[in-house]
Each structure stands twice: as C-alpha cells, then as structure tokens.
Amino acid sequence: MKIDEIRTIVQLMSKHELTEFKIEAEEMRLCIKRAGNGVAAAPVGQMMAQPMAAPVSQAAPQVADAPADEPTSAVDRITIDSPIVGTFYAAPSPEAESLVKIGTQVSPDTVVCIIEAMKVMNEIKAEKSGVIKEFLIDNAQPVEFGQPLFVIE
Amino acid sequence: MIEHIDIIDSTNALALRRFAEFADGTLLTADAQTAGIGRRGRSWLSPRGVNLYATYILKRPAFPVGDAMLIGGLAALDVLRQFAPDMELWLKWPNDICRGPVPGKEGTGHRNEVVARGDEQSGGAAPEIVRDFHGRIRELRGFRKIAGLLAQTHSGEASNAIDGVAVGIGVNLNMTSGQLAEIGRPAASVFSETGRKVEPAEFAEFLLERLSYHRKTAESDSDAIFAAWVAENALIGTTVEVVSENGESVAGKVAGLRRDGALILKKPDGSERAIIAGDIAPAS
Numbered sequence: 001m002k003i004d005e006i007r008t009i010v011q012l013m014s015k016h017e018l019t020e021f022k023i024e025a026e027e028m029r030l031c032i033k034r035a036g037n038g039v040a041a042a043p044v045g046q047m048m049a050q051p052m053a054a055p056v057s058q059a060a061p062q063v064a065d066a067p068a069d070e071p072t073s074a075v076d077r078i079t080i081d082s083p084i085v086g087t088f089y090a091a092p093s094p095e096a097e098s099l100v101k102i103g104t105q106v107s108p109d110t111v112v113c114i115i116e117a118m119k120v121m122n123e124i125k126a127e128k129s130g131v132i133k134e135f136l137i138d139n140a141q142p143v144e145f146g147q148p149l150f151v152i153e
Numbered sequence: 154m155i156e157h158i159d160i161i162d163s164t165n166a167l168a169l170r171r172f173a174e175f176a177d178g179t180l181l182t183a184d185a186q187t188a189g190i191g192r193r194g195r196s197w198l199s200p201r202g203v204n205l206y207a208t209y210i211l212k213r214p215a216f217p218v219g220d221a222m223l224i225g226g227l228a229a230l231d232v233l234r235q236f237a238p239d240m241e242l243w244l245k246w247p248n249d250i251c252r253g254p255v256p257g258k259e260g261t262g263h264r265n266e267v268v269a270r271g272d273e274q275s276g277g278a279a280p281e282i283v284r285d286f287h288g289r290i291r292e293l294r295g296f297r298k299i300a301g302l303l304a305q306t307h308s309g310e311a312s313n314a315i316d317g318v319a320v321g322i323g324v325n326l327n328m329t330s331g332q333l334a335e336i337g338r339p340a341a342s343v344f345s346e347t348g349r350k351v352e353p354a355e356f357a358e359f360l361l362e363r364l365s366y367h368r369k370t371a372e373s374d375s376d377a378i379f380a381a382w383v384a385e386n387a388l389i390g391t392t393v394e395v396v397s398e399n400g401e402s403v404a405g406k407v408a409g410l411r412r413d414g415a416l417i418l419k420k421p422d423g424s425e426r427a428i429i430a431g432d433i434a435p436a437s
Contacts (some may be wrong), residue, residue, distance in 0.1 A: 015338075083313040087367050087430040093194025094398055108311035118219025119247040120304040120412040125313055140398035142429065 006032070059085060079136070079148035080106075080126050086117030088149065090139045100150070104132045112150060128152060155180045155357055160201070161232060164208035165305055171224040174309045177212035177317075178280050180361045182353070189323065191301050195396065197323050198336055205324040205353045209364050213219040216371040216378075219414050222248060222304045223382040224371055225320040229300050229378040230361035230385060233324065235359060237343050242299070243387035246407075246416050246433055250300035250324075252341045253389040279315055298342035302323040322360070324352040326362075376412075382411050388433065393418070395431040 009032060016149045080089070090098040090113055100112045105124040109118030137149055154176065162185045168181055175181065183206045189197030199206050211221055216245040226244050233242055233250065245251045303321040317349050323334070327340035327350050333340045343351050362430055383389070394404045395418065403426060405418035415427040 089193070089398070091194075094196060118217065118406070120218055120306055120318060122306045122313075122315070123308070125308065125311060127311060127313060132290045140401075140430070 001058060012137040017146060062128065067152070077148075077151050078128070078130065078153065079110055080124075080150040082115060082143040082145060082147045082149055083124065084115055084117050084122060084143075085145050086115040086143060087135050088139065088141050088143045089136070100132050102132055102134070106130060106132060106152065125150075126152070154362055155182060156176070156355070157182045157357075159183070160185045160187065162186065163190055164301060165190070165319045165321040168210050169305060172210070172212075172319075174315060175210050178336065178365065179209065179210045180198070180357060180364065181208045182206065182357045184353075189320075191303055191323070198332070198384040200321070200332060201354070202353065203328055203332070204326045204342070205322065205356050207357060207358070207360065209319065209320040209321045209322065209361075211368070214318065214368075214371075215301065218306060218315060218318050218373045220306075220375055220378055221318045221320045221369045222302055223378050224317065224364060224367040224420075225302045225322050226250065227367050227378070227381055227385065228360055229302070229322050229324055230357055232359045233300065233343070234358065236349050237349070240343075240346050241288070243297075243390060244382065244385040244387055246301040246410060247414065247430070248304075249281075249298050251296045252299045252346060253296045255391065257297070269415075276365050297339045298325075299343070299346075309421045315355065321433040324356065326353055326356060367420055379412055386410055393433050395428050395433050397428075397431045403431075405423070 003116075013032065032073045034106050046073070092099070092114060099114075100106060100110070104110075106112060107129050108125065108127050110126045111123045112132075113124050115124055132150050134151035135149075136151065137143060143149065155177065156179055158167070158181070163186050164181045164183050165182075166188070167199060168175060170246045176199060183199075185201035186197065186199035186206050189199035189206060191197045197206075197312060205247045209221075209225060211319055214221065217274050220275060228250070230244060230250055233240070233345045240252050242250060242252050243255055294436065301323050303323075305319050305321070306315045307319060325340060325345075328340075328342040330345050333342060333345055344348060367378060367381075370381070389407045389409060392404070394402055396402045402421070403418055405420040405426070408417040408419040411417055411427060413429075414432075416433070418426050418428055
C-alpha cells in the first residue's frame with residue numbers, strides 16, 4: 001500500500017470521526033487508530049485521555065503496516081500497550097535508570113514505565129508476564145492509546 | 154479530614170502505598186519528608202516543621218483525573234493569597250505557583266504590581282534559562298517558585314485501571330533565604346517575601362477547605378474549574394520557550410491551554426503546536 005493511500009484513509013477517518021480502521025489483503029494487513037476529536041478513547045475505569053503533541057489541527061495516526069505472513073509483524077508479537085494517551089518516560093526521573101531493560105522479567109504487577117497525561121503521572125504496569133525483548137518507543141515521546149510500548153516474550 | 158504524621162519519605166508515596174487505608178478526601182500532612190519529590194523525580198526539600206507537605210487523596214473522582222491538578226493548584230493559590238494578600242501570585246503551567254511580576258507582562262495591572270516591583274529579588278531579574286550539558290533546563294530565572302504540585306494516579310493490583318489520584322502539594326511557608334538557596338533554583342517562601350511566619354497546620358486546615366470547595370466545583374461543572382485554572386495561568390499571551398526532557402525546544406507565544414492540559418504555542422511562523430509535557434521558561 002502506498003503512503004498516499006494511507007494518508008487518504010487517515011484524512012477520511014478524520015473527516016468522518018472514525019477512530020479505528022482495519023484492512024486485510026493477501027500481502028498485507030493495515031490497522032490505523034486515531035484519537036476521536038483529538039481525544040483518545042480510554043478503557044472503562046481509565047478516566048483520562050489526552051492527545052499527543054502534534055500540530056493542533058492534526059490527530060496523529062498510529063500506523064502498523066506489515067505483511068501478514070511475517071512472524072515479527074506488529075500483529076503477531078506480544079506487546080505491552082499504552083493504556084492512555086500521554087508522554088512516555090522510561091524512568092522515574094531523567095537521571096534514574098529505566099524501570100525495565102532488555103531482558104528484564106516482568107509480572108503483571110511490574111511497573112514498566114511512567115506516562116504523564118493531563119499533567120498527572122501514571123505508573124504503567126505490565127499486566128502480563130514475560131521478558132522484555134524490545135523497546136518500541138524512546139524516552140519523553142508522545143504515546144497514543146493502545147500503542148505498543150514493549151515487545152515481550 | 155486531616156491525617157498528620159511526623160516524618161515520612163513522601164506524603165505522595167505514603168498515600169499510594171496505603172491508598173485503601175485512607176478515606177476519600179483525606180489531606181495527609183507531614184512535619185518532614187526524607188524523600189520529597191516533585192515532577193519527574195526532582196527532589197523537594199522538606200525540612201522539619203518549616204513548610205506544608207501534603208497530599209490530597211481523591212478516590213474514583215466524578216471528573217477527569219487531570220482536574221485533580223487544577224483543584225490542587227487553585228486551592229493552594231487561594232490559601233497563599235489569604236496568608237500573603239500583598240504578594241503577586243500566579244499559576245505556571247504545568248504544576249507550579251510562582252510569585253513576582255509575570256515576565257513580559259509588567260505593567261498589565263496584575264495583583265499588587267507595585268509591591269512586587271519594589272522587591273529587589275524580582276525587580277529587574279532578566280528572564281534567563283540555564284541548561285546542563287544535555288541541554289536540559291537546570292534553572293529558570295525571572296520568577297520565583299513558591300509552591301509545586303505532583304499528581305500521581307493509583308491503580309489496582311496488576312492493573313492499569315485507575316481508582317484514584319494523590320495530589321501532592323508542597324508550599325514554601327517559612328523557609329529562610331539561606332534555606333531557599335539550598336534548592337538551587339529561584340524560590341520564595343511566604344516568610345522570605347513578607348516576613349510573616351505561617352503555621353503549617355493552620356495552612357493545612359484552610360487548604361482542605363479550599364480543596365473541598367474546588368472539588369465540588371469540578372464535580373458539578375468540570376468546565377468551570379478549567380476556566381478558573383486558565384484564568385490564573387498568567388503566562389498566557391507571553392512569549393516562552395518549552396523544553397522537553399530530551400532537550401527538544403519549542404518557542405512561541407502561549408495562545409492558550411487546552412482542556413486536556415496541553416499548552417498551545419503559536420510559533421513565529423504562525424503555526425500552532427500543542428505541548429503536553431515540558432518545562433516552560435520565559436523566552437530571553
């Protein structure tokens with residue numbers, strides 16, 4: 001799929017206020033999620049939602065575009081995903097060590113990162129068990145609701 | 154209700170550790186903190202019996218969690234004004250209360266402008282950003298911080314479902330100029346600015362009353378609490394620089410604050426950008 005086609009889909013999603021779009025074909029799968037009206041949907045019990053840093057007129061989409069038969073694609077791997085929209089911090093302070101590293105064994109109650117949303121700090125728990133295999137985001141970067149943060153195994 | 158303890162690592166940490174034990178609406182206070190923290194883990198100097206160190210506990214609030222910061226900021230501002238009516242005080246996005254003339258706004262008729270101008274600590278202090286070798290802000294000159302807030306959510310075991318929030322509120326009440334110098338950033342206290350001592354326990358009583366008041370407002374009209382908070386953010390309309398933790402810097406005029414807490418910057422090329430996290434400084 002060409003980038004212009006993805007861009008057109010994003011524009012149509014924005015125009016019609018759609019928050020999620022999925023398509024599957026022989027050679028590809030595509031999933032796009034965006035914040036509705038600049039504010040992402042949050043699961044029940046999560047009372048905060050916040051758009052990521054972006055030009056005011058844009059709701060930046062999250063795009064995963066990979067062949068369906070590739071085992072390492074975003075669709076197949078096990079990830080820890082962001083439960084809220086905000087800013088990702090790997091450590092409690094800029095000088096501190098990351099809460100988890102590659103190879104860290106996590107359990108559902110392990111705090112894996114901090115996400116600042118609506119000026120409030122949220123300790124994010126793994127909610128899964130496994131070993132951290134990959135960081136999918138850099139420190140102090142914006143995250144969307146549902147965006148994969150870590151790959152675990 | 155106020156629950157007071159003698160000494161603790163941090164009132165926020167205690168509130169989050171023993172969240173289930175505290176009633177909704179409790180204001181937890183301490184004489185001293187051994188590991189007081191501010192935003193992004195910055196230390197909060199907490200000498201015994203000198204200042205207010207408190208955490209307001211909100212359970213399953215009937216408003217967006219982000220409003221907890223608005224409630225805390227407005228309540229602390231109210232009580233500071235009660236104890237120091239001559240002091241010019243204003244909110245600084247995202248979580249500070251500052252004293253002194255607003256950079257770039259002198260002469261705009263803000264509260265007690267003449268008194269503030271006559272103070273050598275703030276008069277003529279040129280806005281300036283001091284950075285470390287990573288490009289991160291170490292010091293913001295040009296105004297003085299007198300209080301700070303740190304809101305942290307609480308969630309259930311092995312779950313990210315939020316069930317409440319702890320709003321940490323630190324107010325410099327009786328620190329001397331020597332103690333303030335130890336902070337390493339421009340800071341003020343009620344005592345350093347007015348010469349008057351404030352009993353932390355008395356401040357806490359008034360604070361709880363104002364917290365409850367603003368909470369009721371948020372519960373009945375979330376937009377009203379936001380509007381009140383925006384009205385106190387004095388840097389709106391001024392030119393600032395916002396620096397993120399990784400050193401990225403954006404300069405522009407503060408066009409406003411968005412309902413989700415983002416700062417809207419109008420850049421020199423006319424485009425707007427929403428900033429959701431960072432340190433703000435007056436542009437030099």
